[in-house]
Amino acid sequence: MNTYMRFFDKIFTFFKSIGESFYDSVIYDNRYEFILKGLFHTIIIAFFAVIIGIIIGIIIALIRHNYDTNGKMRIGNKVSTIYVNIIRGTPVLLQLMIIYYVIFKSVNVNIVIVGILAFGLNSAAYVSEIIRSGLISVDKGQMEAGLALGLSYGKVMRYIILPQAIRNILPALGNEFITLLKETSAGAYIGILELTKASDIIASRTYDYFFPLIITAFIYLIMTLGLSKLVNVMERRLSNARS
Template sequence: MQAVIDSLFTPIGNDGLIGGLLILNGLKVTLMVTFFAIILGAILGVGTTLMKMSGKWYLTWPANLYVGIIRGTPVVIQLVILYFIVLSSLDVDKISAAIIAFGLNSGAYISEIIRAGIQAVDKGQMEAARSLGLSHGQTMKAVILPQALKNILPALGNEFIVLLKETAVIGFIGGVDLMRAGEIIRSRTFEDVVPLFTCALIYLILTYTFTFMLSRFEKRLKQSD
C-alpha cells in the first residue's frame, strides 16, 4: 500500500507535478487524440471508399495506394515518419501530429470496413430502388447506407477500441499520453508494478466501457428493426 501512495503522490520533475496528476494529464491526451483521430479517420474513410467505388482509375489508384501503404506498415513507423520527417519543417505540436498520424491510419481501415459493409448489402436492393426511379445517390443514401451501417457498426466500434490502445505509442515522438506518463513515473520512482498496472487498469476500464456502450447501441438498432 505504501508503494501505491509513493508512486501516485511523489513529485515528478521540476514542476512538482505528482504522479497521479501526471497520469490524469496523460489520460486526457490519450482520449483527445483518440476522439479527434477517429473523426478524421471517418472522414478519410468515407472519402476513400467513394474513390475506390467510383470506377474511375484516377480515383481508385491513389485510394488503393493509400490503403495499401497504411495497412502494410506499423502505425508507430507512420507516426515517427510523419512527425520527424513530413512535419519537421512545420510548427506542429506533438498532439496534433499524433491526431493526424492516427487519423490517417484509422482512415484506411475504416475505408475497408465501409466498403465491405456496402458490398455485403444484396445487389438486388440497388436494382429494386433504381427500378422505382431513385437515382444512384438517392439509393445509396436511403437504402444501401442505412443497411450497411448496421453491418459495419461492430467493426467500427472495434476500430475505435484498437485506436485507443494504439495511442500508447505517442511516447515515441515525446508526447506524454497515458502510457508515457506511467513510464515517466516508473523511471523516476523506480517502482514498476504500480504505474504500469495503473495504466493497464485504466485502458481496461476504458475499453470495457466503450464496448458496453456499443453493445447497448447495437441492441437499440435491433429493436428499431
C-alpha cells in the first residue's frame, strides 16, 4: 500500500467510525425514542412550571407590593418574604429532592408532576421578584390616575399597572424562562426521563458519549434561541407604546 492509499483508508475509517457511532447512538434499537421522550418531558415540565411560576409569582409580587405601598397584608408579606428567601437561598436540586423524597415520600405520584411542582415553585420566587421590580418601575401617577377615575385597586393593577410592568420586565422574564428550561435537567437526578437523562441512558448503553451529549446540547440550544427570539418579538410588539 502506498502512502496515498493509506491516507484515504484512514479518512474512510474515520468517517465510517463516526457513522457507526451515530448509528449506535441514535438509530440502533430505536434509541432516538429516548431523546424524543426526554424532549417531550423537558418541554412539558418547563411549560407547566412557567405557568405555575407566573401565577404564584404574580400573587406574591402583588402581596408584597401592596404591603410596600399601602401597608396592607402584613402577614401575607411576611410569609411571601420567607418563601422567597428560602427558595432563593437553597439549590434547586435540593428542593427537588426534598419534594420527591420527603414530601411525596409515601405517596405514589407521577415523577413528572413532581418536577413540574418543584421547578414551578422555584421559578415563582424569582418571577415574583422580577415582577415586583416591574411594578416599582411604573410611575406612581398611573395608580393615582386610575384610582381617580373610579377604578378599584384591582382593576388599576390589571388594566394599567401590570401591562406596563410586564412590558418593562420582559427581557428579565425571558431570561428567567430560559434558565428554567435548562434547569429542568436537574430532574435527571431523581430519575425523570428528560432530555439530559435520555442522553445519559443512551451513552450508558454504547459507552460512547459524543453523539448523545452533542445532540442534546444542540436541542437545548435551539429551544433557548427560539425562546429568546420569541421574547424579542414580544418586546418589539410592545415597544410602540413606550412613553
